[in-house]
Amino acid sequence: MTAHDMKHAGSDSARLEAVGGRLSRVDGPAKITGAARYAFEQQLEGLTHAVLVGTTIAAGKVTGIDTRAAETAPGVLAVLTPDTIMELNSASDWFGRQPSEETYCPLVREVTFSGQHIAAVVAETLEQAVAAAALVKVGYDETPAIVDLSDGSDGIPVDAMTKEWGDAEAAFAEAPVRVCASYNTPREFQAAMEPHGLIARWEGDELTIWEPSQWLDGMARTYAEWFGVPFENVRLVSPYIGGGFGSKALALAHSAVAAAAAKMLGRPVKLVLNRPQNFTSYGGRAATRQTVAIGADKAGRIQSIVHRGVNETAVDGMWVEPLGSVTSIMYATPNFSSKQNVVRVNTVVPGAKRAPGENPSAFGIECAIDELAYELGIDPLEMRLINYAEQDPHAKKAWSTRQLREAFAAGAEAFGWARRSREPRSMRDGHQLIGWGVAAGTYPVRRAYGEAVVKLLADGSVEVESSSIDMGQGTYTILAQTAAETLGVPVEKVSVRLGDSHFARAGVTGGSRLAGVMTGAVYKAAGQALDELIGLALSDPRSPFHGLQANTLQVKGGRIAAPRGDGPEFSIAELMSTLGREKIEAKGDTVPASFTPEQRYNNYTTIAMALPHTEGEHSRHSWCAHFVEVRVDEDFGTVRVSRVVSALDSGRLYNPKLAESQWKGGIVMGIGQALLEEGIVDRRHGRIVNGNLADYMLPTNADIPDIQTISVGIPDPHSSALGGKGVGELGIVGVAPAIANAVFHATGKRVRDLPITLEKLI
Amino acid sequence: MTSQTIIDPPEDGHFRNGQASNGSAPSPTTLSIHLTINGRDHALDIEPRVTLLDALRERLHLTGTKKGCDHGQCGACTVHVDGERVLACLTLAAQVEGRSITTIEGLADEDGTLHAVQAAFLEQDAFQCGYCTPGQIMSAVACIREGHAGSDEEIREYMAGNLCRCGAYPHIVAAVRQAAEGLRS
Ligand code: FES
Ligand code: FES
Numbered sequence: 001m002t003a004h005d006m007k008h009a010g011s012d013s014a015r016l017e018a019v020g021g022r023l024s025r026v027d028g029p030a031k032i033t034g035a036a037r038y039a040f041e042q043q044l045e046g047l048t049h050a051v052l053v054g055t056t057i058a059a060g061k062v063t064g065i066d067t068r069a070a071e072t073a074p075g076v077l078a079v080l081t082p083d084t085i086m087e088l089n090s091a092s093d094w095f096g097r098q099p100s101e102e103t104y105c106p107l108v109r110e111v112t113f114s115g116q117h118i119a120a121v122v123a124e125t126l127e128q129a130v131a132a133a134a135l136v137k138v139g140y141d142e143t144p145a146i147v148d149l150s151d152g153s154d155g156i157p158v159d160a161m162t163k164e165w166g167d168a169e170a171a172f173a174e175a176p177v178r179v180c181a182s183y184n185t186p187r188e189f190q191a192a193m194e195p196h197g198l199i200a201r202w203e204g205d206e207l208t209i210w211e212p213s214q215w216l217d218g219m220a221r222t223y224a225e226w227f228g229v230p231f232e233n234v235r236l237v238s239p240y241i242g243g244g245f246g247s248k249a250l251a252l253a254h255s256a257v258a259a260a261a262a263k264m265l266g267r268p269v270k271l272v273l274n275r276p277q278n279f280t281s282y283g284g285r286a287a288t289r290q291t292v293a294i295g296a297d298k299a300g301r302i303q304s305i306v307h308r309g310v311n312e313t314a315v316d317g318m319w320v321e322p323l324g325s326v327t328s329i330m331y332a333t334p335n336f337s338s339k340q341n342v343v344r345v346n347t348v349v350p351g352a353k354r355a356p357g358e359n360p361s362a363f364g365i366e367c368a369i370d371e372l373a374y375e376l377g378i379d380p381l382e383m384r385l386i387n388y389a390e391q392d393p394h395a396k397k398a399w400s401t402r403q404l405r406e407a408f409a410a411g412a413e414a415f416g417w418a419r420r421s422r423e424p425r426s427m428r429d430g431h432q433l434i435g436w437g438v439a440a441g442t443y444p445v446r447r448a449y450g451e452a453v454v455k456l457l458a459d460g461s462v463e464v465e466s467s468s469i470d471m472g473q474g475t476y477t478i479l480a481q482t483a484a485e486t487l488g489v490p491v492e493k494v495s496v497r498l499g500d501s502h503f504a505r506a507g508v509t510g511g512s513r514l515a516g517v518m519t520g521a522v523y524k525a526a527g528q529a530l531d532e533l534i535g536l537a538l539s540d541p542r543s544p545f546h547g548l549q550a551n552t553l554q555v556k557g558g559r560i561a562a563p564r565g566d567g568p569e570f571s572i573a574e575l576m577s578t579l580g581r582e583k584i585e586a587k588g589d590t591v592p593a594s595f596t597p598e599q600r601y602n603n604y605t606t607i608a609m610a611l612p613h614t615e616g617e618h619s620r621h622s623w624c625a626h627f628v629e630v631r632v633d634e635d636f637g638t639v640r641v642s643r644v645v646s647a648l649d650s651g652r653l654y655n656p657k658l659a660e661s662q663w664k665g666g667i668v669m670g671i672g673q674a675l676l677e678e679g680i681v682d683r684r685h686g687r688i689v690n691g692n693l694a695d696y697m698l699p700t701n702a703d704i705p706d707i708q709t710i711s712v713g714i715p716d717p718h719s720s721a722l723g724g725k726g727v728g729e730l731g732i733v734g735v736a737p738a739i740a741n742a743v744f745h746a747t748g749k750r751v752r753d754l755p756i757t758l759e760k761l762i
Numbered sequence: 763m764t765s766q767t768i769i770d771p772p773e774d775g776h777f778r779n780g781q782a783s784n785g786s787a788p789s790p791t792t793l794s795i796h797l798t799i800n801g802r803d804h805a806l807d808i809e810p811r812v813t814l815l816d817a818l819r820e821r822l823h824l825t826g827t828k829k830g831c832d833h834g835q836c837g838a839c840t841v842h843v844d845g846e847r848v849l850a851c852l853t854l855a856a857q858v859e860g861r862s863i864t865t866i867e868g869l870a871d872e873d874g875t876l877h878a879v880q881a882a883f884l885e886q887d888a889f890q891c892g893y894c895t896p897g898q899i900m901s902a903v904a905c906i907r908e909g910h911a912g913s914d915e916e917i918r919e920y921m922a923g924n925l926c927r928c929g930a931y932p933h934i935v936a937a938v939r940q941a942a943e944g945l946r947s
Contacts, residue, residue: 024884031892032880032899034826034866041825126820127811193830193838193893193927242828242893243927275831472890472928661887661933668929693835693925702922704931706914 017491019481019519019722022657026496027240027476039210039238039499040197040272047199048077050261050271051129052254053119053136054280055111058145058346058686059315062109062118062138069135070121075128077265079136080120082107086260091225094218094250094508096606104226106256111140112315113346114687115280120257122269145346145686148187149287149312155341158320161309163328163394166335171304175295179371180306182291183364184753185736187312187679187688189284190353191698194242196281197272198255200262206233207259213238214249215508216467216501221605222251223259231601236501241471245669246352247282248471249510254281279691283351284679286311286321288360292368300378300386304335307364313342317349322357326442326733327365328394329621331387336394346686352510354669355729358443359736366439366737367752370744379422380741381412381438392619400618400718401725403649404440407625407712411438411647414710415627424748432631434642435746441734443726444613445620445719446511449603450521451589453504454483454529458582460558460573462487462494464525467604468506468518469499472665473728474658475514481655482519482722486526488555489572504587505604512622512726513610517590519654520721525588530555532584533572540579544568590721618718622725624648626667626738632746637761639743641671644707644735651716651725659727663709666731672699673732674739675755795859799824800868806855814858815839815850818865826866826896830925837924840897840904841865847904866896869903878944879903882937890928898924902938911942 016023030036055062067079078084085107090099108116119136123129172178198211207227213219216236224231241248258271273281293306309323324338353359373383388405391398412418420436421427427434453465464483470476476496484491497503506518534553537545537560545553545560545568554563561569570578591600603609613620629643644667653659676697682689690696709731715723736754743761744750751760797804797817804822815832818824818841830838832851839850842864869877879902882888889895901924905911910920917938918931926934 025887025889027892028884028887028889029876031889031895032866032876032883033870034824034896036892037825038893041819043823125809126816127809131811191927192891193836193925194828194891195830240893241891243891245927272829275833275835472892474890657887661890661928661930664932665890665929668931669927692833693831694833698925698927699929699931700922700925701931701934702918704918704929706935707932 017481018485019654020652021481021655023477023481023491023655025474025477025658026480027470036240038194038240038242039212040199040270042199042210044199044201044268046267048122048124048265048267048269049126049129050120050122050258050269051133052117052257052271052277053121053133054115054277055118056114056685057111057140057142058114058147060111060140060142062111063141064139065119066137067119070132073128073132073135075124076121076132077124078122078261080107080257080261081118082109085257086264088226088256088260089228091222094606095608096602104256106253113280113348114685115277115348117253117257120261122261122265146344147681147683147686148345149289149310149343151345153343155310155343158340158342161320161322161324161340163324163338164336168304168306168335168337171335172293172295172306175303176298177296177372177375178293179368179375180291180293181368181371181752182289183367185288185360185363186754187284187287188353188673188677189279189679189696190245190247191693191696192243192245192247195273195275195278196248196254198258199268199270200259201268202263205229208235208237209259210237211255212241212244212248214241214244214469214471214510216469216499217505217604218249218508218606219251220501226256227259234501238469238499241469244471245354246356246510249352249508252282275693276691279679279688279696280348283319283349285353285356286313286319286350288321288323290323290360290364292327292364294368294372296372296376300376300383302331302333302387305333307338309340311342312345312347312350314347314349315344318342319350321350321360323361323364325357326361329389329392330365330440330442331369332389332393354666355443355733358729358733362439362441362733363736363754366734367740370741371750381408381417384408384440392614395614395619397614397617397619400620401649401651401714401716402621402623403712403714404623404625407623407647407649410710410712411625411627411645414708415645417627424745429631431634433634433746435630435632435742435744437628437738437740437742437745439626439734439738439741441624441626441730442621443512443729443733445622445725446513446613447611447720448507448513448517448609449589449591450506450517451504451587451591452518452521452525453585453587454522454525456529456533456572456576456584458573458576460493460571460576462489464494464496464522465503466498466506466518467501467503468514469509471509473514473662474655475518477658478515478654479518479522482522483526486523487530489558493558507604508607512729515654515727516720516724519724520590521588523721524590525586528586528588529584532586536579537575542578542580543575544570544578620716620719620725622650622730624730624734626734628738628742630739630742630746632743632761637758639675639756641739642705644705646707646731647710647712648730649713650727650730651713651719652723653711653713654722654724656711660709662728663731664707666728667707667735668699668704670732670735671704671739673754674736678755793856795856797855797859797863798861799863800865808855810854810856812855813851814853814855817855818850824865824867828893828896830894837901838894838897840900840924842900842904845907847901866900869899877903879937879941882941886933886937886940888933888937889930894924894926898926898934902941905938906942906945911938914939
């Protein structure tokens with residue numbers, strides 16, 4: 001889809017270009033000049049604009065929709081309601097499980113949350129559609145809503161989340177030192193700067209969708225099932241994604257509305273959610289509650305952890321935010337129990353937001369261990385080392401690699417942790433109380449099978465194709481580096497094309513798996529292309545290398561020669577021309593040869609085939625330690641983060657420059673989570689009252705200090721072909737507890753409800 | 763603290779946004795206007811309620827200017843009008859007739875040589891997804907021109923109107939500092 005002009009990146013030397021080099025983003029020039037055209041910025045003939053109408057109540061029935069005024073408004077082409085929109089088939093879920101209902105209507109009559117789509121107006125221009133949508137009148141029969149976690153019952157137990165060993169309750173009761181507290185996180189939102197939206201176009205029974213997507217193949221499957229067309233008939237295009245953070249992996253109700261409208265009208269339809277709709281049309285992070293009880297001996301060794309968690313889910317959908325994921329592996333303990341419930345509330349189904357599960361889980365355990373440290377009078381960093389888990393305490397397997405001790409050491413050294421005075425309120429600068437806090441984080445290595453196409457072209461250039469995506473993690477760049485290094489060509493010869501579901505298939509970009517999966521696939525495909533090139537060079541009678549007594553050749557800097565350099569040397573372009581070849585194309589994959597076509601299809605279009613991180617002998621995770629300084633105004637209770645040093649183990653980094661950006665981005669989002677972000681629900685109608693970018697407060701530039709990141713990873717051969725572990729999710733995990741711990745150190749107040757706002761401190 | 767300029771409506775109050783809120787049908791009035799964007803003249807027939815942002819993105823296909831919120835809350839739509847930063851989502855297209863508009867597409871030289879701020883953004887990796895980036899860069903150019911890039915603190919403050927959810931802030935500060943130093947010398 002998208003080839004990048006490398007002329008601005010070309011100044012980087014060969015060292016920067018190799019895997020592991022600090023090459024600047026190859027898609028950077030397009031992004032800084034405005035040339036990068038994001039999915040729904042495509043310009044199409046006859047494009048129409050759709051605008052959604054959402055419910056203003058959270059529970060009840062729609063008794064009537066009066067569309068007359070809207071239908072006669074200027075420019076209006078159609079007003080869709082549950083009665084007039086075409087019928088769709090239900091689609092399978094992301095595990096590939098068949099739906100229980102036969103049909104699906106993305107516009108509802110039965111209301112289960114505020115902001116649910118009930119009608120859509122399609123008009124010639126955006127302004128006309130916006131104006132006409134405001135003319136749609138809706139009648140309701142409202143019933144009481146459950147607006148948040150505290151209204152619900154204890155909820156529904158999720159047995160699959162239970163993790164237990166030893167006798168945790170008894171051991172806790174007997175432990176000489178005990179702490180027990182509850183930790184809460186509010187509903188949070190991904191709030192990517194690019195809103196959700198799409199352009200849908202039908203040509204006969206072929207559907208093209210331009211939509212920002214973290215998972216082209218999975219979403220294409222959903223569209224195909226909704227409309228009863230073959231998978232191959234759906235083409236998803238998503239060349240750049242303006243941020244996803246977990247939110248852009250699924251085709252959603254608004255996607256169905258746009259695609260149905262396009263089919264019904266016979267014209268392309270563009271539908272972009274306005275900002276408030278981005279808070280209600282897909283789920284953010286579920287609100288969570290956890291209780292963490294830790295029992296320890298007098299020396300600080302943990303004897304037992306008892307953990308109970310609850311997260312909110314929807315009335316008509318299930319989301320489990322795995323709250324025991326970090327609790328169960330961070331520290332060694334002979335006795336452990338973790339159980340989790342979900343509570344149904346009137347909300348859109350919550351979804352994945354950066355490090356789902358690990359993020360709130362770490363907030364609980366990493367605050368609790370700090371509380372234990374203070375209970376015992378032990379330094380919080382020392383406390384963590386006393387209870388260091390030498391193996392996975394839950395899976396009882398060796399870590400593949402765990403550079404967490406190294407992270408603690410490197411972070412503490414750079415931060416100056418040794419200079420910390422232990423007592424709360426013991427460090428100050430004028431009227432500012434200073435606090436230093438530490439917390440650890442982790443994220444499992446999610447692995448999957450992948451494929452890629454690598455083409456060597458007649459002019460010596462290289463193309464890499466994959467339906468995987470780049471939402472800012474740097475896929476374009478690291479795949480160019482991988483292909484360049486494997487083939488022995490300069491990186492500016494490589495163009496990477498992503499974001500088109502007609503390219504080689506790819507699974508979901510989520511859970512920090514993409515880099516590991518795709519570098520492995522490109523490495524394999526490029527290796528195959530190189531083998532074919534060398535094979536031809538040695539065996540083709542037209543080749544200048546034919547008859548040379550070499551059993552292999554070497555390609556370096558785009559030139560091919562005998563390994564000892566004692567024979568002829570040609571550029572790849574010269575050789576291709578001598579061989580009379582237009583291109584050499586290789587499709588490489590890491591899929592087991594035994595896979596059937598259906599298994600392959602499921603590998604890319606569902607998450608059911610993902611490999612467990614504890615498969616085989618090892619338990620695979622990335623790790624980090626955050627050291628944070630806060631300054632709290634003694635009179636006003638305002639908290640500012642003034643310094644962050646984080647040491648992270650993501651294994652081998654394919655491009656440290658880009659990995660550092662992702663880590664820091666996670667840390668910035670963690671600062672927002674700790675101090676600012678909270679979806680506030682109106683108790684009368686269950687509405688998100690701060691569903692916009694001013695009232696749902698995101699961190700701004702002025703909220704963020706300089707952030708130092710230190711890589712302590714080593715190549716992890718058990719985690720990926722090239723030795724990397726996850727990067728993108730890791731950085732946020734542990735930031736909020738590090739800040740909460742620093743706030744305690746500064747003020748002596750333990751805030752266990754995020755965000756830590758001033759009224760909780762004064 | 764705020765450094766975004768919002769253009770006041772013309773004194774005669776002639777241009778108003780869509781009338782959807784009072785429930786009546788929108789006015790069929792169409793205006794013929796000329797906009798000077800990146801040194802080129804564009805003729806447009808549009809309704810008075812069309813924002814500069816939608817005129818750029820939907821009519822003129824200049825999609826480098828991004829829409830993040832459409833409410834003046836994120837800065838993604840920042841462009842320059844007569845050299846000052848302006849939020850295109852809060853500006854009606856008709857308000858800026860006769861004024862000189864610069865968008866991200868017009869920042870580099872004709873021959874493709876990047877503006878110092880663009881080059882610094884690339885070098886410092888001051889973006890990830892790139893969606894906030896055109897707005898950041900347009901703000902950064904103005905921030906430097908306004909004389910508000912004297913220290914990291916000042917840069918943070920005067921760049922605070924441009925949200926970046928990818929969290930590129932530390933690198934944005936580094937890029938603005940680098941570009942400001944380069945432009946000064
Ligand atoms: S789109 Fe204009 S400020 Fe957000
Ligand atoms: S680079 Fe993604 S929002 Fe700033």
